Amino acid sequence: MREAENMGGRGCGTIGQAKLPFPIAYNFLSQEYQSKLSYTEYVHLFSGIGHTSLIKLCRVPDRKRGIRFFYEIETIEGAGGKKAEYFGYAYGFISLIKEQEGFQISEMSRIEEDFLCAPYHGWDHDGEAVVEVKYGHWCHLIEHIYPTIRNEYIKSIYFHGKDEADYCIIFAELTNGTDIEIAQFRKAGNAEWKQVYMKPEEECVMD
Template sequence: MGNVNVNQKYFRPSHLPALNYQVSSTFFHPYYKVDVSEIQLPQYLTTSPEATIINYYSVLMEAAIFPEGKVGGCGTVGMATLPYPIAYHFLTESYQKKVNYNEFVHSFNNIAHINLIKLQRIYSHSNSLKNWRYFIELETIEGSAKDVTYFAYYYGYITVLKETDGYKINNIVLHGEDFLCAAYHGWDHNAESVIEAKYGNWCKLVKTRYPTIQSGYVKNIVFTGTDGFVYLFIFFELTNGTDIEVAQYRQNLNGSWTPIKLIPEKCVEDSISPSKKLK
């Protein structure tokens, strides 16, 4: 790994500041003892896709719920369960039909604090012009059966839609981060190795790969393809040191970039069965 400090890269918590600090404790005062069906969000919370996500996690920042056998703190933690009914109204009507309120609350079991530490819009091949898709990373504090609490990290994607009363969350997909995997096993946690192995060795597409351009946790990798086109792949580096591929682009003759979706696993299938073509 060259000059990389392995311990610092793979086994340390995040140094990034939290983005979700937009809500104070006084915000919650009007919502005490108000049923979830009676809550209406102030319009200023959902004026843009990013505002919706940041304010959603600002509301949830100090929400806390512990399942049986898990504990944390030394009394009431944060705002306890008060934020959940409010946060539920950040979801679109269609998303609420898929996830009822009880299921929504249950999804936060054993989480007692949430910090939104990464937020980036993603422009990809699958994006619709009518929705906004974002990459997020969360830092949480969770309870345990021991006399300690733990930091845990999750990354994932949020889709936001425009509704009549503002921008609402239409889907959330989260994945937990393992801090004991990337440093010890395999190569596919490293962006440069992914490009060389999957798109070079598997797909025979990489002719010349240029030096990685990294800004913070964003990695841009450009290469000239064996087909003559120039490609740009974007990866985000997680707190646990893993690089996650989030977007692919091919440069047009006029210099603009078009989102694409190459599936390297299909290259392997094609090498086994020549009748199959990469889509």
Template sequence: MQKRKKMDMTSYHQKYFRPSCLKALNLRFDNWEFFSPFSEKAHDQINLPPELTRTPEDTILNYFSVLREAENMGARSCGTVGQARTPFPIAYNFLSKEYQKILSYDDYLKSFAGIGHTSLIKLFRVPNRKKEIKFFYELETIEGFIDKRAEYFGYSYGYIQLIHEKEGFRISSLSKFEEDFLCAPYHGWNHDGESVLEVKYGSWCKLIQQMYPTAKDGYFKNIYFHGTDGADYCFIFVTLTNGTDVEIAQYRKVNNGSWIQVYMNPEKECLTENPLQ
């Protein structure tokens, strides 16, 4: 009798939970043993092992790995989903003490209403002159509600800031924006990086003298132009799952000098009224 091959759990998760082509990044705790010591504890009874938060990257990857199989969508006909609500009290302890004062555990739990599975599909550190620890992320979630017997995939993105506390790096703020799949086809210019620059810095600010070819690397876009002020500019965008380009950073270079990060706001600097409002 032929021996049955042991199931590759990574392939299993990718097959059933991942319709997109990007690999999930939050796969650190692909076992039941990690959650067992926390299963009967409330959020204020949990102390995270220090190795989970030694670096900013560890904190974020471990945070989303804990949340990967967290479920807050009501009873499902197939029985228990993932680790049910066990991961939420653990994940809450990745937040800084000050952040927890602003966001109670009950409100934190409510923010996951309708979510049954979470895959982290994009993560990178955002450059900034203030030396803040800031990351960009994108999530793919399986969502559904008890009054609608169907699940669907949702996509969102945002920014995470971290600080170092005595116990390690903790999340001090987290923003989240839901992605839409209808606005871009009908109102495309504000979703496409090249068009954004041509409209805002060309038509509004009269700053573009010549656009250069866009350099693409995976989901990153580096868009260059030569300015009417004699300087060169580079804008970095990241492309979301829904095709929208999100601006991440701006750089300016004069003659043969170095690229210097800048922070320009065309709505405030070039217009008296914001046409997007």
């Protein structure tokens, strides 16, 4: 999709491979996904976009939903009557399933990034603060927090729980500086790390 363009006639003539990549990319969607999202609707999702660059991609552990990836893209866009194009950023998750043709995309989300409020962000944009508030103040689970481990744009925050277990909350850092939580793990004693699913916003019960 890097060379795909859907500027609606606006721009400087033919850009990249124009609309040629769209039918090819659409066929990477699973049959069920295509039944929910028509080709016309799919192309419309890229309205105003003239170029797309994949800047981040990593496999997300997800024992419930199988093969899942986190991604972030940078787009060159033009809309709203402006004469100049501008850069846009978005992120989301992609899930894959295996069909006869091979692995197909069964689910995909796309969330646009905010660059005006993000520089003045509150606690919910910072991974360390998110862990302290959600798992500490809300769930009353934290005994003490260990130093954060960073690997490029991946941030792993470990803490020891009041239940004597250790926890690891993994975040991906966006271009605008916001940390997005992508996975949770728990290890009791000498056992192996096990993925868990907690929603502190709703309840603090583990699944």
